[in-house]
Amino acid sequence: MIFMEPIIRKRKIEDSNELAHAIALIWNDTYKGIVDDDFLKGLLDNEKTSAERLKKSINDQQDYYVLTLDDKIIGWIYYTLDSDKYEDAAEIHSLYILKEYQGNGYGKMLYDYAVKNIRQKEIQKLIIGCLDGNPSNDFYKHLGGKYIGNHLFREKYIENIYLFEL
Ligand SMILES: CC(C)(COP(=O)(O)OP(=O)(O)OC[C@H]1O[C@@H](n2cnc3c(N)ncnc32)[C@H](O)[C@@H]1OP(=O)(O)O)[C@@H](O)C(=O)NCCC(=O)NCCS
Numbered sequence: 001m002i003f004m005e006p007i008i009r010k011r012k013i014e015d016s017n018e019l020a021h022a023i024a025l026i027w028n029d030t031y032k033g034i035v036d037d038d039f040l041k042g043l044l045d046n047e048k049t050s051a052e053r054l055k056k057s058i059n060d061q062q063d064y065y066v067l068t069l070d071d072k073i074i075g076w077i078y079y080t081l082d083s084d085k086y087e088d089a090a091e092i093h094s095l096y097i098l099k100e101y102q103g104n105g106y107g108k109m110l111y112d113y114a115v116k117n118i119r120q121k122e123i124q125k126l127i128i129g130c131l132d133g134n135p136s137n138d139f140y141k142h143l144g145g146k147y148i149g150n151h152l153f154r155e156k157y158i159e160n161i162y163l164f165e166l
Helices: 013-030 037-045 047-056 106-120 136-142
Strands: 006-010 064-069 072-080 090-097 125-131 146-153 157-165
Touching (some): 013 047, 037 047, 125 136, 136 157
Antiparallel strands (some): 006 064, 064 072, 072 090, 125 157, 146 157
């Protein structure tokens, strides 16, 4: 049996269609009952628009990485070296592993990769938001995140904020 090596690399413009599809799938898996059904359905119906948005933002989103297994995108992480929510902190905006690949250490692998890069920039704080009701809140607590409060996301969803001292 051949074991495939996971690879982390920067997202490319050619990833946009595959990534838009993966984002629509994982949002529908993760946020059913948390985010409005209409919004989730819209993601599935408008993958082309999402792909165009991803293409346009490629130069603005420098730290956007995908995790591939045998050339298939199975996860991704997007972070910035600053945050409008917390001073002197980097922020992870997006961290997802496709449902069928969860629980194999890939989420932690992407998190560790981001933390290594952020530390190299001599940034010692990191924040992550997670929608209330998402079981992934416990993932961030498990990784050592400290709950520091919440705010409204898209004007109606409660997003919990976790702070990591790196
Ligand atoms: C959250 C997510 C990124 C974690 O990735 P993963 O590959 O499934 O998790 P890993 O296998 O890397 O787990 C790493 C550690 O976290 C723990 N863990 C994973 N998910 C957890 C959860 N929901 N609650 C508590 N602990 C969790 C694991 O047990 C493991 O612990 P260990 O290192 O002590 O053995 C992934 O499950 C996911 O994409 N979930 C749906 C989307 C989502 O909610 N993303 C976050 C948006 S804010």
